Amino acid sequence: MLPTVTLKRGREKPVRLRHPWIFSGAIARSPAVEPGTIVEVRDTQGTFLARGYFNPTSQIRVRLLTWDEAEPIDTAFWRRRLVASCARRGGLAADAGTTAYRLVSAEADLLPGLIVDRYGDWLVVQALTAGIEVRLDELATQLEELLAPRGIYERSDEAVREREGLPLRVGPLAGEPPPAAGVEIRENGLGFFVDLISGHKTGFYLDQRENRELVGTYARGRRVLNCFSYTGGFSVAAAAAGAARVISVDSSEPALQLAERNLALNGLGDRPNDTLLPGNVFEVLRGFRTEERRFDLIVLDPPKFAHSAGQVEAACRGYKDINLLAFQLLEVGGYLATFSCSGLVSADLFQKVVFGAALDAGAEVQILRRLSQTPDHPVLLSFPESAYLKGLLCQKILEV
Numbered sequence: 557m558l559p560t561v562t563l564k565r566g567r568e569k570p571v572r573l574r575h576p577w578i579f580s581g582a583i584a585r586s587p588a589v590e591p592g593t594i595v596e597v598r599d600t601q602g603t604f605l606a607r608g609y610f611n612p613t614s615q616i617r618v619r620l621l622t623w624d625e626a627e628p629i630d631t632a633f634w635r636r637r638l639v640a641s642c643a644r645r646g647g648l649a650a651d652a653g654t655t656a657y658r659l660v661s662a663e664a665d666l667l668p669g670l671i672v673d674r675y676g677d678w679l680v681v682q683a684l685t686a687g688i689e690v691r692l693d694e695l696a697t698q699l700e701e702l703l704a705p706r707g708i709y710e711r712s713d714e715a716v717r718e719r720e721g722l723p724l725r726v727g728p729l730a731g732e733p734p735p736a737a738g739v740e741i742r743e744n745g746l747g748f749f750v751d752l753i754s755g756h757k758t759g760f761y762l763d764q765r766e767n768r769e770l771v772g773t774y775a776r777g778r779r780v781l782n783c784f785s786y787t788g789g790f791s792v793a794a795a796a797a798g799a800a801r802v803i804s805v806d807s808s809e810p811a812l813q814l815a816e817r818n819l820a821l822n823g824l825g826d827r828p829n830d831t832l833l834p835g836n837v838f839e840v841l842r843g844f845r846t847e848e849r850r851f852d853l854i855v856l857d858p859p860k861f862a863h864s865a866g867q868v869e870a871a872c873r874g875y876k877d878i879n880l881l882a883f884q885l886l887e888v889g890g891y892l893a894t895f896s897c898s899g900l901v902s903a904d905l906f907q908k909v910v911f912g913a914a915l916d917a918g919a920e921v922q923i924l925r926r927l928s929q930t931p932d933h934p935v936l937l938s939f940p941e942s943a944y945l946k947g948l949l950c951q952k953i954l955e956v
Contacts, residue, residue, distance in 0.1 A: 558596045559587035561610060561618055571597060571605045571620065574938040576663050578608075578618040586610065586617065591686035591721060594621075594629045608668075609687030613721030619668035619687055634667075634691065635698050641665040641672075642702065645932055656741040656750065658762055658932040659703075664942040665934070672699065673758040675739050675750055677706035680758040681729060684712070686720050696729045707731030711758050715863070726753070738814065740821070744769045746792055747821040749814060756786060756859075763929040763945050764789060764857065767893065770925070770949070771855060772797035774891050778852035781805070781844075781885070783837045783878070788815030790855045790893075791830075792822055799853070801829040809834045841881035852890045854882045862898040871898055872909050879913035883921065883952060892950045895927065899944035906946050920954035 563571070567582040578597065587595065587610070595610040597618060607629060608620035621629055641660045642649075648657045660672035662684065669685030679699055683692045689712075696708050708730040717724055727733075738749035743765055750759040768789050775794035782791045785804035792815075795802050806812050812832045819825045833840060837858070856878055861871035875896060882892050896906045903926070914921040927947030929935075935943040 558594055558607070559589050559610070561586045561595050561597045563597065563599055563605070565600050568599050568605060571623075574620075574623060576608070576620045576666075576668050576939055577616045578620065580615055580617045583617055586612065588612075590690075592688075592690035609685075611686040611720060613686070614719060619663075619685060621666070621668070631694065631698075634695060635702075637665070637667050638695070638698055638702060641667065644934075648932060652742070653745040654743050654765070656743060656748075656760060656762060657765070657930075661933050661942070663939045664936040666936075670695065671758065673762060674703075674705075675734075675752060675759060676741050678734050678739055678752060679703065679705045679708045680752055681708055681710050682712050682714060682758065683710070683722075684714055684716050684720070686722060689720075689722055692729070700730050705731060707733055709734055709752050711752070738817075743789075744793070746796055748787065748789070748792070748818050749821065750787075751814060761786065761789060761857070763897075763933045764895075765930045767895075767927050767947060768793040770927070771853070771893050774853055774949075775799040775802075778890075779850070780853045780855070781851040781882075782855045782857075783841070783882075784856065784858045785815060785832075786811050786857075788812075788818045788832075790857065791815060792818050792824065794853070794855075795819060795824040795827060795830065796822055801831075802827070803831045803833055803851075805833045805835060805837050805840050807834065807836055838877060838881070841878065841885065845881060845884050849885060850887045850890075851885055852887050854886055854890070854892050856882055856892070856894040858895070858897075860898050861896070862900045865900055868898075868900050868905075871896075871901055872905065875901070875906065875909045876913045876916075879910050880917045883914050883917035883919040886919070886952045888952055888955055890952050891924075892921075892952070893927070893947060894950065895945065895947035897945050899941060901946075903943075903946040907948065910948055910950070914950075914952075918956050919952045920956055921950045921952055923948050924951055925949035 562585040564584045591611040669688040671682035713724045734752040752759040772793035776798040780794045780799045791804040929945040
């Protein structure tokens with residue numbers, strides 16, 4: 557018999573609809589168990605609803621794993637889920653032109669709290685919850701057996717761990733540690749060095765792979781401004797496609813140094829009109845506006861502005877500010893690829909913010925494409941929170 561969590565009357569519906577989270581306010585009774593312990597979830601009548609792992613420290617008390625009463629959460633369970641998740645990326649695994657992609661995307665792959673990204677011969681793992689934390693060694697062993705990587709590196713340094721009562725942790729889990737100089741990967745046939753040890757997220761923004769390729773198709777012959785450029789993903793794609801000029805702006809000089817290496821890796825290091833510009837994007841854009849600079853293609857890919865519901869309003873002000881500046885800098889006929897990775901900012905709200913920015917900039921703007929995360933970062937229908945990245949490809953067609 558597993559420890560039992562009993563829900564309050566009338567709070568069963570999200571569980572029956574297979575949403576994987578149960579918040580503290582939905583629980584009538586819960587056991588005194590260690591974080592990460594597997595529990596059964598039942599209604600007030602004692603009817604089985606689901607099984608998952610429990611954390612008394614977190615606002616999300618239970619993260620659900622199965623709704624099948626006959627399915628135990630054992631070693632075979634975790635292996636089945638890992639095998640299935642990796643198998644769904646079979647097309648990427650067979651593509652020699654892309655050697656970096658997500659293998660496990662937490663709740664969206666029915667493995668709450670677990671992220672596994674492949675970078676060539678290395679795997680990078682994030683354990684974001686107590687339930688994964690207590691099983692991490694077991695999961696790393698299974699990943700070694702299934703995928704035979706050169707090494708597995710842990711990047712459990714996301715702030716969400718603190719809300720789970722867990723310390724931040726980084727370091728090797730198995731095999732060789734990744735080289736400090738970076739791991740070389742391929743994406744859409746282009747090469748990149750990725751810092752797996754201290755780079756953003758697990759080292760690279762893998763969720764933008766298809767959007768980088770799309771931006772490249774619009775870049776030929778155009779003056780491109782890549783804001784929040786990080787290590788130059790969009791910049792390399794634009795330059796490789798024949799952009800007339802690419803200016804990359806980021807606040808991190810180490811990131812720009814890696815962007816310089818990435819341009820050189822693709823034979824694009826000696827383009828005389830390209831610039832790697834360290835600085836605050838908001839301030840740089842205002843400076844360009846004062847100088848009356850103009851661009852044909854602008855990319856806005858900022859970091860997450862809203863980490864909590866209380867930050868959404870301020871985040872929207874930030875999104876509006878940078879998009880307004882971008883529309884003011886954009887030539888008529890030019891393109892803006894603008895993104896938000898704040899999951900708390902919905903696609904509808906983001907579009908309204910971009911509309912407000914265009915209105916205040918005196919720009920008539922068309923939406924050509926709605927953009928999202930790559931398919932290896934899937935969206936689970938029963939878990940809409942997994943749709944976090946949203947973007948718009950816009951064209952400025954008139955100044956009013």
